[in-house]
Amino acid sequence: MKELAQVGIRLRAARTGRGWTLDRLARASGISASTISRLESGKRQASLELLLPLTRELGIAVDDLLVLQTPDPRVCRPGWRTEDMVVQPLSEERSPVNAFRITYAERPRQEQLHTHPGYEWFYVASGRLRLQLGDEELILGRGEAAEFDTLIPHNLSAAGPGEAEIISLFSEEGVAPHTAAEGADQ
The missing domain is CATH 2.60.120.10 (Jelly Rolls)
Structure with missing residues (x-):
């Protein structure tokens, strides 16, 4: 799924944007630092079970981590x-x-x-x-x-x-x- 392709990159950007280390997010969310690291690098599949506590602690929505498909901007109306x-x-x-x-x-x-x-x-x-x-x-x-x-x-x-x-x-x-x-x- 294309929507999940950028989750790790966006998760890392949200964490580092707040100046947080892996250990700080791990302590706050109850998810191990190694699991967070694997999520951020794309080596672990993202799931709601993992993302909900992480996004809650980072103060963002799960949707903020997803790449939403932009609609086709072309106008296709008949004349x-x-x-x-x-x-x-x-x-x-x-x-x-x-x-x-x-x-x-x-x-x-x-x-x-x-x-x-x-x-x-x-x-x-x-x-x-x-x-x-x-x-x-x-x-x-x-x-x-x-x-x-x-x-x-x-x-x-x-x-x-x-x-x-x-x-x-x-x-x-x-x-x-x-x-x-x-x-x-x-």
Whole structure:
């Protein structure tokens, strides 16, 4: 078991970190110094019967001696397609900040603007993006970024020629309107 591989090393680090000798820990725990030495060197298999008195005396938890497996940090969420955009999530659903790669299709300027609670930030990775924000129309190129309160009427689309790809971050309340079409055309 990988979880037990580092027990001895961590036990020794806890003991020496307190400035304790093998004999001092042996007297305090009631476990012989030779047994503790074999645990620390990996020559003896760790058991709860041995670890509980040792960790109690050292003031640590048994879990502190175990190497806990870290979860896979890669984001593996499926994307989705709508009529005018392709969305690929770049963060876990439970993440406090919601990140997406969004590719917008080229289309004419839209008359209908949207509002919703939240905040949005985006970076144009490729193409030219049309940001209609209130009464303004801004064209942003590759390498440009923008941020705005989504209560301001807005719409985003590729300004052409071709598609525009952005990396977008939404506050928690701002992500729902953008993910409502999730699964629409997977």
